[in-house]
Amino acid sequence: QVQLVESGGGLVQPGGSLRLSCVVSRSNFILYHMGWYRQAPGKQRELVASITTGGTTNYADSVKGRFAISRDNAKNSVYLQMNSLTPEDTAVYYCNTNPVRMSWGQGTQVTVSS
Numbered sequence: 001q002v003q004l005v006e007s008g009g010g011l012v013q014p015g016g017s018l019r020l021s022c023v024v025s026r027s028n029f030i031l032y033h034m035g036w037y038r039q040a041p042g043k044q045r046e047l048v049a050s051i052t053t054g055g056t057t058n059y060a061d062s063v064k065g066r067f068a069i070s071r072d073n074a075k076n077s078v079y080l081q082m083n084s085l086t087p088e089d090t091a092v093y094y095c096n097t098n099p100v101r102m103s104w105g106q107g108t109q110v111t112v113s114s
Contacts, residue, residue, distance in 0.1 A: 002026045002102050004095055009108030012085055020080040020108060022095030029076040035098035036069060036080045038091035039107075049080060050098045062088070085112045 008020040020036065033052045039045040048060045049069035057069050068081040078095050092107040 004105035006108040009110045017083045030073045032097045034078045037094045040091040
C-alpha cells in the first residue's frame with residue numbers, strides 16, 4: 001500500500017523557518033511530479049509548491065521567494081524549506097503527487113505564532 005509520511009512541522013515564531021520532509025513508499029517515485037499542499041482551518045486544501053520529475057519548481061504567489069521545494073529520488077523523499085514564516089502559513093501540510101493520485105497522509109501541523 002502506498003503511503004505518504006510527512007514530518008518536520010511544529011510551532012515557530014513569525015520570521016522563523018522549518019523544513020518539512022515527506023517519504024513516499026512507492027517504487028517508481030522518480031516518475032511522479034510531486035507537490036506540497038496545505039490546508040488552513042476553514043479553508044480548502046491548496047497547492048503551495050510543486051516539483052517535476054526533472055526538477056522544475058513552481059510556487060504559489062503567497063509563498064514565492066520564501067519556500068523552496070526539493071526532492072531526493074534515491075530516498076523517495078520530497079522536502080519543503082520554509083523561511084520567513086508568517087501566521088498566515090499556519091496549516092496542516094501534506095505532500096502528494098501533482099496532480100493528486102495517492103491517498104493523503106496524516107500531514108504535519110505547522111503553527112506560526114508568537
